Amino acid sequence: MSDQRTFSNFSEFYPYYLEEHSDATCRRLHFAGSLLVLIVAAWAITSGKLAWLLLLPVIGYGFAWVGHFQFEKNRPATFKYPVYSLMGDWVMFRDMLIGRIRF
Template sequence: MATQTSDRYTSFAEFYPYYLQEHSNDTCRRLHYVGSLLVLAIIAYAIGSGQWLWLLAVPLAGYGFAWVGHFVFEKNRPATFQYPLYSLMGDWVMLKDALTGRIRF
């Protein structure tokens, strides 16, 4: 298995267990869920209203909640800095897994 500092993950399936490990704190995970759901709400509102400037809030909502979770509660550095694409994918898979009961909400 790859390590955080030296090896690169070659697949998302390989990365996801590491991603979950980096989100072991319940509050951190829940802040990710809030941010992800807020992102969906902002996108829906922008599309429905035609007020496209709201889309500028998407990164703030998504990353803002997640980074508070990491820096304040998880006490680690967000995986986004090292694995941006896999981390973005992980956010949505983790939310799906929580909503389907696969992992603790």
């Protein structure tokens, strides 16, 4: 028997995603990783050093997974819901930027 939930769309998934990110340190690490991904991507593109783009998943997921394993004490949603989870990362990043979510 599987404990995996099913979601019809991202709007149904996002509240679950936020439950999985209740620890403030975990959210901060997600934010830092996402911001660093944007910075490295912009630098790689403008400098022409495109090989650095290969590091983006390591940077983004590295920060996030430390947050989950060390602080949230749960398994990242990426393992069960990779597409929705990636979408959730960026929506949560935006929501933190505009003040909808505290970090």
